[in-house]
Amino acid sequence: MWIKASGRAAMLGLKKKILEQLRGAVEQAQREGALPPGSLPDVEVERPQNPGHGDLATSLPLRAARAFRVSPMAIAEAIASRLPALEELEPVTVAPPGFINFTLRTRWLQEQVHHxxxxxxxxxxxxxGAGQRVLVEFVSVNPTGPVHVGHVRGAVLGSTLARVLEAAGYRVTREYYVNDSGSQMEVFYRSVWIRYQQVLGRDVEMPPGGYMGTYVVDLAREIHGERGDHFLRLDETEAIREIGEVALERMVQAIREDLGLIGVDFHVWFRERDLYQDSAYQKAMSMIRNGGYVAEREGARWFVSTALGEDKDNVLVRSSGAPTYFASDIAYHYDKFLTRRFERAINIWGADHQGHVSRVKAAVVALGVDPRLLDVIIVQMVTLKRGGEVVRASKRTGELVTLRELVEEVGRDACRYFFSARSADAQMEFDLDLAKRESxxxxxxxxxxxxxxxxxxxxxxxxxxxxxxxxxxxxxxxxxxxxxxxxxxxxxxxxxxxxxxxxxxxxxxxxxxxxxxxxxxxxxxxxxxxxxxxxxxxxxxxxxxxxxxxxxxxxxxxxxxxxxxxx
RNA sequence: GUCCCUGUAGCUCAACCGGACAGAGCACCUGCCUUCUAAGCAGGUGGCUGCGGGUUCGAGUCCCGCCAGGGACGCCA
Structure with missing residues (x-):
């Protein structure tokens, strides 16, 4: 009968039952005058780390001692003697300085095998989760290059979390936010265009700040292999736009395949551009404008986040007329909460985005959404090591250890294990040699x-x-x-x-x-x-x-x- | 300068909302394969939880101040 009452998880049901009985025992003791009247502190049942203290324990008597002005041991005795016997448990015991310990019955444990x-x-x-709809957004690497080790941590964390939330009864949507517009993409498109021309023998230079990685050269060669000199026949603006489209789709596809190598996949590949096409951007902007959170100054449009307790305001639209990525992000969260009506959203970001957390939360508030519905998990940096030596990543040349290389070297399972074994807010070291050693x-x-x-x-x-x-x-x-x-x-x-x-x-x-x-x-x-x-x-x-x-x-x-x- | 994260065994990391002697793995030492897989098991060595105050019956955990490492403070993403 108790198994039915506790549903799928007998152990959790038992914990709840003990909590109720503890409260009941205190009330009874108070009625009988064994304990003084007064409200209880939060009642908790925890797992003692020492097995000698049983399977479950409560420190309730210690917590209540001050309010009751009675010694913890006396409270413990008063409560313990009024706890009804449970078929799941051995008789409860009281231990100094004021714990009540519970031990599972052998018979009950044996039955759990059947359970x-x-x-x-x-x-x-x-x-x-009661079927609550949760959006888990993670990875969301700019499609300007392949996924590298620094991103893998967030990928593993996000996909693992999504799996667990599903197990817990949430309806989870895994989503990748594709930043397919913005100035970085323009630089990327131009980089591909330059490399493409170089493949065809033109004497052109990479733009300053361009994407120097060899994968851009490979990409240009592939495109040339399939399309020949097609793009040379267009005027430059058109060529960059067209070749950029091709490059973008290829990068997204490559990212999707690479993530697949470690079992990470998504329900939705959300395109930033859609925010503008579906008018989410306009709606979000007018909403925060109506709320009085928008100001024009110095030729730009600002989000007045100081009105929401932030340290400073942030630009939404540059004096050039181009929206910032922050503006897109506001529209994106408008879409998450107000268009698609997710009941909860979890964002997993790298440590370099840490400064954005509070302003995005402020923006969410400006959209009239309870900021508690948004959780932002910041994953700290990863240091890659090989036999004690730090593997330095050179961002300048774009030569980073990619996800693909990592998986080829250490394998999928080791990769996932090591990344999921560390808490997100601790920097971690990933030792390639250790991860790969099958010993x-x-x-x-x-x-x-x-x-x-x-x-x-x-x-x-x-x-x-x-x-x-x-x-x-x-x-x-x-x-x-x-x-x-x-x-x-x-x-x-x-x-x-x-x-x-x-x-x-x-x-x-x-x-x-x-x-x-x-x-x-x-x-x-x-x-x-x-x-x-x-x-x-x-x-x-x-x-x-x-x-x-x-x-x-x-x-x-x-x-x-x-x-x-x-x- | 301001904000965020971290500091625990030789190394890499845990410790649920403050709880009972701070735990694992690796490394190191000593044992265990005629029995379902020895990629295993048992035992041992190893700690002023960065430092100094404070709150509490009780602090690795909360508060304050230092020190150290990382990150963020753009009309970049």
Whole structure:
């Protein structure tokens, strides 16, 4: 019955139930005069880091001591003695200086194996998001060059987050914002045009600040290979426009393919130009103008962000008449919230965009949207290392380590693992040698190896014609088995935590913990034994192993990694 | 100069809303393969959480001040 009440995630349901009972016990104690009247601090149930303190604990008595003017231990006793017994839990205990500890019953933990098996690949799914529509916008690299290592971090973070939010019950749209207009694109188009002419033997110079990367030369050669000298026959303005179009589409296509190499894909490739064609730009501008946030001065049009608490105003339209990218961004957010009516939006930006966060939020306010609906995650820089040496990227020449090169060198899974294992707001080092080394010092293989080992056991069982349907989970009672189950039941909470904090790096640590618990189990508990008398235990352990496989595979898939059948 | 992020074991990083002895991986030392994969397991060494104050029953976590590293402060994106 409690399983039904708690829905898909039994563990989460249990936590909620304990919270309610704690509140009830306090009220009862107050009615009975064991505790003084007064309101409670926030009641929380947390996971003690020391296993000796049980599976769950609350520090409520410590928090309430001041308000109640009663010693924490006395409060703990008063509450604990009034908590109704739960079939999921051992009797609660009180521990100094004032904790109440809860320990899961063996019987309940054993049943969780069935719970996981019944959920299958959906284990970990929640209804937290209640179908809310969320836009996750990430990568959005300017289509002036290929994706390089600096962008990969945001790509991995965004796609992992999107997967987790989906698991948590949100309706997620993954979107790439293509900056296909603006002055940088003009420079790019001109760069391609110059290279194209050079391919045809014309003596022309690259413009100052032009895109010097060799990929531009390659691009020009490709275009020449397909279109010949077609563009030379046009007048220059027209030539730049036309060849620019071709180059743009090719770059977008290349970016799409490169991101595909690490399992990153998008529902929508949103074109900046559409903001102007669909009049989102005009609507957004008139909206903030009507709000009194626009001023004309020094020949330009400004967004008066100081009126919204910003340090300074920002230009919307240059004196040349060209809108800034900031103006596009306002129109883009108008489109996100007011045209497409997303209920929530998450932007993932690089550290170099950090200064834009507050002004975009100000703009959102000016559009009449609650800024809390917009989360901006800033991912810090990546330092690339090779055997302790920093690999310097030269932006001048455009010679950066590209995503493609990275994947070719270290592989997709290692790449995703290392980028998703770090919290976004810490700068990180990516050691190519470590990521690529397929040895025991690489956590990627440690985790995948656990999955492959399980797959091996299940294969073995199948070959021997062993069935687990009749397995009796109550036979699972060694320390290794219980520790493993204790890890497995955490997945739904993990999905909850990640979607609440928007910090997917917890997944990597969890995967490592599950793998550790499994390897430990594997070394101590043989699943398929020789002794025919032990067939009951074999069937029970097959169930546990399959549950573990489900959890590992799900966690790996949430991280966008593969779960290999053999290694 | 102003704003943002970071500073935790030799290295790379965790630590959920402030909680119980600060945890992993790698590196280093010692053991374990006639049994489902040793890409594994067990044990050991390793810490003034950058420094100094403060708040709190309790601080790696919150506040103030320093120091150090990175980023941002354009009519660039």
């Amino acid at each position: 996981i098996l019944s959920q299958g690949e959906a284990y970990g799914d929640l209804e937290l 025991q010092e690489n956590p990627v293989y440690y985790i995948q190896y656990a999955h492959a080992r399980i797959a091996g056991i299940l294969r073995n069982a199948r070959e021997k014609g062993l069935q687990s349907e009749e397995g009796d989970v109550s036979l699972l009672n060694t320390g290794e088995e219980m520790d493993l189950i204790r890890k497995l039941v955490l997945l739904p909470e993990l999905v909850e935590t990640v979607s609440a904090t928007l910090e997917p790096h917890h997944l990597a640590y969890y995967a490592l913990e599950v793998a550790t618990a499994f390897h430990w189990f594997y070394d101590h508990c043989r699943v398929i034994g020789e002794d025919p008398a032990d067939q009951d235990l074999v069937r029970a352990r097959l169930k546990l192993v399959e549950a573990c496989r489900i959890v590992l595979a799900r966690t790996l898939h949430l991280m966008g990694m593969t779960a290999p059948q053999r290694m």
